[in-house]
Each structure stands twice: as structure tokens, then as C-alpha cells.
Amino acid sequence: MEGELQLNLRQIIQVLEDILGRPSRWNGKAYLARTISFGGAAHYDGSISVSELVYGEPNLRWRTMIHEAIHTFSPPYTRPEYNAAQGWEEGVVEQMQRLLRPQVLAALGVMVQAEVLANAEADHQYNAYIVLLEDLRLHLRDAPVGFYRTLLSTPLPERATVLRQSGIMLEEQERQAYRRALLKAVFLAAE
Numbered sequence: 660m661e662g663e664l665q666l667n668l669r670q671i672i673q674v675l676e677d678i679l680g681r682p683s684r685w686n687g688k689a690y691l692a693r694t695i696s697f698g699g700a701a702h703y704d705g706s707i708s709v710s711e712l713v714y715g716e717p718n719l720r721w722r723t724m725i726h727e728a729i730h731t732f733s734p735p736y737t738r739p740e741y742n743a744a745q746g747w748e749e750g751v752v753e754q755m756q757r758l759l760r761p762q763v764l765a766a767l768g769v770m771v772q773a774e775v776l777a778n779a780e781a782d783h784q785y786n787a788y789i790v791l792l793e794d795l796r797l798h799l800r801d802a803p804v805g806f807y808r809t810l811l812s813t814p815l816p817e818r819a820t821v822l823r824q825s826g827i828m829l830e831e832q833e834r835q836a837y838r839r840a841l842l843k844a845v846f847l848a849a850e
């Protein structure tokens with residue numbers, strides 16, 4: 660099973676490298692974890708774990724593997740950096756997962772039940788981060804993939820600063836609304 664997980668991840672990461680045009684920092688190691696404390700985890704050393712429970716669900720394992728794979732395209736960060744800005748990583752990675760998943764699964768020839776995924780994502784723990792990121796994106800009138808792609812390639816501690824700078828070009832009234840939205844996101848991201 661662990662070999663199969665490793666193979667799945669290798670295929671996913673290959674497609675993501677083609678889409679994003681840059682290399683992943685996955686170290687090639689994959690573990691099936693006997694835990695219910697997480698569905699999947701991308702570790703600081705570049706390895707990836709997926710819980711046996713999630714991997715045992717053919718409709719759900721792909722979204723988790725793609726999510727963890729996308730983490731490996733973030734510039735490396737430390738645990739304190741992650742804890743201080745969790746939302747800037749998880750919101751970006753999870754929304755990128757949702758945006759790129761159809762393309763990744765099509766490339767792999769994998770079919771999943773849309774209804775099962777919709778249910779899993781309807782009350783997903785990172786939805787609050789995504790709502791705030793989408794609010795910022797709409798203020799900036801950025802295209803979805805481009806917006807998240809830029810953030811994903813920016814070092815985690817600098818993501819909020821990059822967005823603050825993007826707001827400078829907005830008209831005065833819009834800029835104030837944008838600044839409030841950014842402040843909300845900054846507070847939530849550390850929770």
C-alpha cells in the first residue's frame with residue numbers, strides 16, 4: 660500500500676510540476692499513517708504522510724494527496740513560521756487543490772464522485788481562510804490560478820506583505836475596503 664501511495668504521489672507531483680513549471684521539494688518519501696489526528700501531512704523534511712483511513716477511501720484519497728503534494732511547492736518554512744501564518748499556507752494550498760484537481764485527475768485518468776468531494780469540502784476546516792482569500796482576489800480582479808500561484812511561490816512569511824503591496828494600485832475607496840479585508844485575513848491566518 661505504501662508503494663502505491665508513493666507511486667500516486669509521484670504521478671501527481673509530475674503533473675503539478677508541469678502545470679506550475681517548477682520543481683517540487685518532495686523528498687520522494689511517503690508514509691501511510693495509523694492516525695485519526697490528520698488526513699494527510701506534508702512534513703518539514705519534504706516527506707508526505709496520508710492516514711490509512713483517508714487512503715482507504717477511493718473518492719477522498721486524491722484530494723488529500725493533491726493537497727499535500729501542493730504543500731511541497733511552497734518555499735520551505737519552519738514550524739514557527741507555519742504557526743504564525745497557517746491560513747496563508749492552508750488557504751492557498753487548499754484552494755489551489757480545488758482549482759487544479761480536475762486537470763490533475765484528468766491527466767492521471769482517475770474518476771472520483773463529485774458529490775462525495777462536494778460534501779467533504781462544504782464544511783472543510785480551511786473554508787474560512789479561502790473565503791477571505793477570495794475576497795482579496797476579487798478586490799484585485801486577479802484570475803484564480805494566477806492569484807494562488809503567485810502566493811504559493813512567495814515565502815510564507817512574505818505573503819501578506821505581497822498582498823498589501825498589490826493593494827496600492829487600487830482606487831482610494833476600494834483600497835480601504837481591501838485593507839480591512841487584508842487585516843481580517845492577517846488575524847485569521849494565525850489562528
Ligand SMILES: [Zn+2]
Nearest residue numbers: 726730749752
Ligand atoms: Zn495542508
